[in-house]
Amino acid sequence: MSNLLPSKPRLFSRGEWPEAKRVADVLRAETVGGALLLLAAVAALVWANSPWRDGYTGLRDLKIGPSSLGLEMSLAHWASDGLLAIFFFVVGLELKHEFVVGDLRDRAKAAVPIVAAVCGVAMPALIYVLVNSIGDGNLTGWAIPSATDIAFALAVLAVLGQYLPSALRSFLLTLAVVDDLIAITIIAIFFTSDLNLVYLGLGVLPMIVFWLLVRRGVRSPWLLIPIGIITWVLVYKSGVHATIAGVVLGLLVPVRPLAEGEPSLCTRFEHRVRPLSAGLCVPVFAFFAAGVTVVGGGLAAAFRDPITLGIVAGLVLGKVIGVLGATFFMSKFTRAELDDDLAWADVVGLSLLAGIGFTVSLLIGELAFGAGSDADEHVKIGVLTGSLLSALLAALVLRTRNKVYRRIQESETLDTDADGIPDVYQKAPGGA
Numbered sequence: 511m512s513n514l515l516p517s518k519p520r521l522f523s524r525g526e527w528p529e530a531k532r533v534a535d536v537l538r539a540e541t542v543g544g545a546l547l548l549l550a551a552v553a554a555l556v557w558a559n560s561p562w563r564d565g566y567t568g569l570r571d572l573k574i575g576p577s578s579l580g581l582e583m584s585l586a587h588w589a590s591d592g593l594l595a596i597f598f599f600v601v602g603l604e605l606k607h608e609f610v611v612g613d614l615r616d617r618a619k620a621a622v623p624i625v626a627a628v629c630g631v632a633m634p635a636l637i638y639v640l641v642n643s644i645g646d647g648n649l650t651g652w653a654i655p656s657a658t659d660i661a662f663a664l665a666v667l668a669v670l671g672q673y674l675p676s677a678l679r680s681f682l683l684t685l686a687v688v689d690d691l692i693a694i695t696i697i698a699i700f701f702t703s704d705l706n707l708v709y710l711g712l713g714v715l716p717m718i719v720f721w722l723l724v725r726r727g728v729r730s731p732w733l734l735i736p737i738g739i740i741t742w743v744l745v746y747k748s749g750v751h752a753t754i755a756g757v758v759l760g761l762l763v764p765v766r767p768l769a770e771g772e773p774s775l776c777t778r779f780e781h782r783v784r785p786l787s788a789g790l791c792v793p794v795f796a797f798f799a800a801g802v803t804v805v806g807g808g809l810a811a812a813f814r815d816p817i818t819l820g821i822v823a824g825l826v827l828g829k830v831i832g833v834l835g836a837t838f839f840m841s842k843f844t845r846a847e848l849d850d851d852l853a854w855a856d857v858v859g860l861s862l863l864a865g866i867g868f869t870v871s872l873l874i875g876e877l878a879f880g881a882g883s884d885a886d887e888h889v890k891i892g893v894l895t896g897s898l899l900s901a902l903l904a905a906l907v908l909r910t911r912n913k914v915y916r917r918i919q920e921s922e923t924l925d926t927d928a929d930g931i932p933d934v935y936q937k938a939p940g941g942a
Contacts, residue, residue, distance in 0.1 A: 543788025544665025547868070550793035551800040551894075558801035570798050571882075580747065586798035586881060590873055593791035595742055595756035597869070600787045601690045602760020603780045608687050610765045622840045623681055627688035629836035630864055631656040634828030638820035647816025651878045653696045654889060655824025655896065657870035660686035661788060663863045666901045674908075675918040677849060682860055685833070693870045697751050701877040704749045713744035713755065721762040724775055751877065792869055799872040802890040812891040821871075821892030826899050829865035834858055851918055859907040865900030867893055 557566040575581040575588070583591070608614040614624070634655035642649050660683065674682070720737045728734065738759055745755035765776040804812075812818045837857050840846070848854070875889030908915075923932055 541661075541664040543785075543792060544659075544661035544663070546789055546793040547659075547661055547796045548665050550797040551868070554797045554799075554801035555804070555894075558803055563803065566801050570801065579743070581743070589791075589795040589798045590876060590881070591746060591752040592742070593795055594869070594873060595753045596783065596791045597756070597787045597795075598694065598753040599738075599756035599760045600780065600784050601687075601694070602757040603763060603776050603783075604687050604760075605691055605757075606761050606763060606765045607776055607780075608684065612684075614684065614687070620684070621844075622837060622846075623684040624688050625840055626833045626836040627685050627692065629832035630658070630685065630829050630861075631689060631692045631832070633832030633835075634824030637828040637831075638824040641820035641823055642816040645816030645819065647820065648879075648885060651817055651821070651875060651885070651889060653693070653700065654871050654874050654878065654893065655821045655828060655867060656689075656696070657693050657867045657874065658686050658689045658829070658864045659866055659868035659870065659897070661792060662868045662897065663866045663901075666863070666866060666904065674915060675852070677852070678856060678860060682863065685860075685864060689864075690870070693874070694754065694757050697874065697877065698754050701874070702750050706748045709744050709748035710750060713741055713748055716741040716744070717758060717762065720759055724763050727768045727775065729775060729778060753873075795869065795873075799876070800890060800894065802887050802894070804891065809891065812888045815885075815888045817885055818888045818892035818895070821889065822896040822899065825865040825867050825871075825893070825896030826862075826903070829900070830858070830861040833861040833864050837861075851914060853911070855907060855911060859904050859911070862900050862904035862907060866897045866904075868897055 554566070557563065560566075570586045571584045573582050573584050575583050614620040635652045638652050638655055639649055641647065642651075663682070663686075716737045720734065720741065723734065723737075738755075741759060742752055742755045746752035760779075763776045763779055765774050767774045834857055838854075841848075848856075871893045872890060875886055875893065879885035879889060921934055924934070
């Protein structure tokens with residue numbers, strides 16, 4: 511008789527094979543990019559604290575670009591406004607996929623990661639404000655500890671040799687996607703200065719042209735890249751942060767295939783641009799952004815600053831309280847149970863991983879306090895310290911579950927009939 515009762519909803523269920531395969535491919539690319547990001551950050555720290563630090567600052571501050579167009583900027587500025595526009599283009603593609611055909615299209619399934627991401631942004635911001643209010647600090651950087659760097663988090667997992675089950679990987683990616691969406695909104699609303707409506711209106715025109723072309727299946731880089739550059743220049747001149755141009759263009763790309771059996775334009779663009787973003791754009795930005803001086807008293811001064819302390823507390827404590835608390839609340843509200851073989855320790859580990867903030871956190875720090883300022887230097891130390899502590903704590907938690915993860919991975923990759931689809935997905939509804 512009990513078999514006739516409806517089953518309780520599950521948290522972190524495995525899902526369907528096509529989406530699980532896509533998530534695995536995405537995370538594999540992000541893991542490689544994350545490793546390069548780590549190497550770039552370490553190289554910057556070593557060089558910036560060496561006897562040859564003047565060479566690093568000289569390279570970072572070297573200005574190039576056409577001054578007649580108002581585009582003569584330092585290499586660090588080009589990295590944050592230019593290269594990160596490519597990174598945010600990929601974010602736009604990912605957002606479009608998730609909301610149209612991915613996990614976020616299912617409201618019931620999307621509710622948990624969305625609520626967890628929102629709380630995972632709000633709680634670090636609140637903790638930062640609390641620390642800086644008590645310490646008479648600067649509240650301008652409230653959004654800095656709110657961001658999660660998925661590439662950095664996955665690089666940590668790769669180094670530790672962890673094998674997260676597909677359901678946890680999907681949750682982590684979806685959480686990061688929603689987190690990115692909130693961060694983009696924060697940048698667009700709170701860090702737009704001296705808005706020029708003429709340039710902004712002109713910037714809409716190439717966006718429309720881009721949209722019309724991709725709707726018709728045009729994918730020629732010789733045509734689309736110049737349109738993208740024109741859009742970027744106009745948005746930059748409008749006063750809106752130039753990375754927003756990348757997001758908007760990514761959102762305009764069709765996510766459904768034009769013909770049956772063919773990959774969508776969104777998929778094609780993602781496969782081409784993601785390696786460039788993960789392998790070049792983000793590591794170069796990290797190289798120029800992470801070079802903070804920690805010798806000669808700089809570290810001690812930073813940890814007397816409420817800005818640094820607020821960022822560290824926000825990343826390490828705020829993310830855990832927000833993500834874990836929201837997930838637990840949603841489980842009680844929906845009466846959902848964790849999927850088989852999973853435990854709340856896994857959610858704790860994921861919540862700690864969410865405290866690894868880097869790329870977007872450093873970008874928001876530059877926007878909030880100005881690149882090269884004393885406060886920005888303290889932001890870098892806070893972000894690096896908070897991310898490192900979150901990574902170490904996540905390692906301690908997830909290491910205890912490594913045997914379970916290996917067993918789950920073996921079952922999720924077993925393909926006895928060699929048809930390219932693991933057996934567990936063929937047993938699940940819609941998995942064949």
